[in-house]
Amino acid sequence: MLKRFNYLFLFFILFLNPCNTLAATTAPQHGNLFSHFWGIAETINKIETRAFRTIPLATIVEEGLRAMVNKVDAHSAFFSPRSYQTTVELASGHFPGIGISVISKETDADSLLVVDTMRGGPADLGGIKSGDAIIKIDGQRLRGLTSDEVINKLKGPIDTMVRVTVMREKKPLKFKLIRKLIHDRSVYAYQLPQQNITYIAIKSFSDKTPEHVESFLRTAEKKKSNGIILDMRKNPGGVVEAAVKTAGLFLPDQSVVVRTKNNKKETVGTYTTNGTPLYTGQVPLFVLIDNFTASAAEIVTGCLQHHARLLNLPIFVIGMPSYGKGSVQEVIPLHNGCAIKLTVLLYYLPNEQCIQALGITPDIIAKPKAVPAQELKWVEELYGKETALTNHITREEVEGKPAPIATPPIEVSDRPPLDVEVEFIKKLTNDYVIHAGLTMANVWTLGHRTSPMPTHDAALAFLKKTVVTEPFEVEKL
Numbered sequence: 001m002l003k004r005f006n007y008l009f010l011f012f013i014l015f016l017n018p019c020n021t022l023a024a025t026t027a028p029q030h031g032n033l034f035s036h037f038w039g040i041a042e043t044i045n046k047i048e049t050r051a052f053r054t055i056p057l058a059t060i061v062e063e064g065l066r067a068m069v070n071k072v073d074a075h076s077a078f079f080s081p082r083s084y085q086t087t088v089e090l091a092s093g094h095f096p097g098i099g100i101s102v103i104s105k106e107t108d109a110d111s112l113l114v115v116d117t118m119r120g121g122p123a124d125l126g127g128i129k130s131g132d133a134i135i136k137i138d139g140q141r142l143r144g145l146t147s148d149e150v151i152n153k154l155k156g157p158i159d160t161m162v163r164v165t166v167m168r169e170k171k172p173l174k175f176k177l178i179r180k181l182i183h184d185r186s187v188y189a190y191q192l193p194q195q196n197i198t199y200i201a202i203k204s205f206s207d208k209t210p211e212h213v214e215s216f217l218r219t220a221e222k223k224k225s226n227g228i229i230l231d232m233r234k235n236p237g238g239v240v241e242a243a244v245k246t247a248g249l250f251l252p253d254q255s256v257v258v259r260t261k262n263n264k265k266e267t268v269g270t271y272t273t274n275g276t277p278l279y280t281g282q283v284p285l286f287v288l289i290d291n292f293t294a295s296a297a298e299i300v301t302g303c304l305q306h307h308a309r310l311l312n313l314p315i316f317v318i319g320m321p322s323y324g325k326g327s328v329q330e331v332i333p334l335h336n337g338c339a340i341k342l343t344v345l346l347y348y349l350p351n352e353q354c355i356q357a358l359g360i361t362p363d364i365i366a367k368p369k370a371v372p373a374q375e376l377k378w379v380e381e382l383y384g385k386e387t388a389l390t391n392h393i394t395r396e397e398v399e400g401k402p403a404p405i406a407t408p409p410i411e412v413s414d415r416p417p418l419d420v421e422v423e424f425i426k427k428l429t430n431d432y433v434i435h436a437g438l439t440m441a442n443v444w445t446l447g448h449r450t451s452p453m454p455t456h457d458a459a460l461a462f463l464k465k466t467v468v469t470e471p472f473e474v475e476k477l
Helices: 002-016 021-026 033-050 057-070 081-091 122-126 147-154 209-222 240-247 296-311 372-380 395-399 420-429 432-450 456-466
Strands: 077-079 100-103 112-117 133-137 161-168 171-178 187-192 197-202 227-231 256-261 267-272 285-289 315-319 327-333 339-348 410-412
Touching (some): 033 057, 057 077, 077 081, 077 147, 100 147, 112 122, 187 209, 187 420, 227 432, 285 296, 315 432
Parallel strands (some): 197 227
Antiparallel strands (some): 100 112, 256 267, 256 339, 327 339
16 A cells, blocks of 8 residues: 555645646646545545555546536536547437436435426326426436536436436435437427417427427418517527627628637627527517526527617517526546546636526516415425435434334336327416417507607606506505
8 A cells, every 4th residue: 555655645745845846847737736635645645545445446536537527617527448438429419318408406416407308208297297306316416416427327328227316395206218219499489369479489499490490480470460479488508609699680791799718808709690590570579588588599599689689670588587507618638548628717707797596687577376486385395404314314313213214115007198288388378478478569569559658768668658467566555
């Protein structure tokens, strides 16, 4: 053991000694860097010479690096050679999965929140719902796994089974799902004939999203729609280039969509629209967002909101404040087969406002009847508490009481088949926020025909006064 310790010591001397030429060109120049590495070497030595349990050196180093990178920020992560290889393989092709969109978890978190399920996918047909918190995959708990590692476990060969345990309203539910190839259906659209409104829902941004949205906008033009509802609720983001192209369908050529800046506030990249838009501003566009609208979806929403005010376009954002994920991650391979994912840039809207930890504030607040906070309360039971820790000392142990009888998970299987289209339309017709958007579209059309509103602010004030979506003042007579 001492021999290995000496090798480690020699390594740190060789690579970190300021007199060493290689160290001078490759090592970060921090005054106390050597003392930290000395502490690491000493800790490893004590573990190997004094610890009762024998742990391979590679495991100690990998877990140490994982913990170190996790401290950078919530989205940074460390990949072992195996997990990195799996990530690369899954990213390079169309691998079957269960069809869900999720919000990223911290590595120490016990669960991964399901934001939405893809229509007709294994999760949707199997009974998993928006707001479910995944706590186990094939019996393995999620604590210690990055979001990427969890998603990799959900993917796999087609027609293979994956067992997923979720927490729903404080109750564990088990699902047996068969992985299927998930087809790219990121965009859905319907015509609402009674109101003559076109409804377009973007569930995520993929390479084909702009093409699909363009097709539906052309259909809306042919039908002479009185307005368009662009629903980006529960949209976790996706491919930024696809988001920029989508924004270009609504905004003039060379309009700034978003900028990326480094930690010195220097602009690294500027994304602009390219080409003539399909949307002409003759009919109102209502963009729906909620607290699960994130990343690329926030970019599209924010740039539409900015240019609507600047160019006096009848584009209005309604719903709830968005998620606030405005960071850019880069996966960096390391020489030993490992890799790290680091946050390297932040997104800035055309008005120089950064999305990160702020999100987009709607022009008009419209809360759904099923409040998103109700969905999040299940996750709050799993995050930030001692009881979330595996093998924690329970209150019963502290108070000397018998341990509670564990409630066995409910097995969910052989769910009766649903008509996916009928179920989706049923949700659509009962959606309060969509109702608000339809009402506003009709009100704007009537008001614009009788007395055109000169500015975007005037139109917004007219809608807020005419359509009540928020708590209002009451005076006693």
